[in-house]
Amino acid sequence: MTETTNNNSFKQVYKSTAKVPFEVWFAPKDAEVxxxxxEEAPDPKFKSPMFDWNKYCWFESDSKVQGEQISEMSQSLEKLKNDVASGKISDxxxxxxxxxLVGLVSQSAIAQQAASQTTDNKPDSTTDGGAK
Known part of the structure; x- marks a missing residue:
């Protein structure tokens, strides 16, 4: 989603690097981003969004949120084990x-891997490409 300012000469873009996980910027409307x-905005539910440049998507980089998600997965898995053991659940x-659960674990693993990797394959650009 691209938002524009009142005079329609700028568009809102988002900067994301290992050093700056999320920052709002404005670029000329006709600029190549x-x-x-x-240009894609992160999910507003993310507490600390960061862009994965390998998969071209936003993810949650806050370790506390990731820990809460892992805890929820653990509780779901324990409930599943209990339901299976008691025969309360169908195949x-x-x-x-x-x-x-596999989907949640995969998302968490991807987020942790992306958060721990540096952007070695991307240049550390000193040009900002737009006015703040």
Whole structure:
């Protein structure tokens, strides 16, 4: 989603690097947007968004939020184990739960990996490409 200022000569873009995970900038409306800037806004639910330049998507980089997500996954897994042991859950429901948990674990692993990696494959640009 691209937002524009009142005079429509600038568009809102977002800067994301290892040193600056998230920062709002403005660029000329007709400017080509490239690293370290992106036009796509992060999910407003993210507490500390960071852009993954390998997968071209935003992710949550806050370790506290990631820890809470892992805790929720652990609780879901424990409930699933109890439901399976007591026979309260069908095979179809088990498969659905496992699929959901695998997806959550994958997202968490990707976020942790991206947060721990540096942007060695991207130049540390000193040009800002737009006015703040």
């Amino acid at each position: 490239s690293y370290p800037f992106v 179809e429901a088990i498969n659905k739960q496992i699929g959901t």
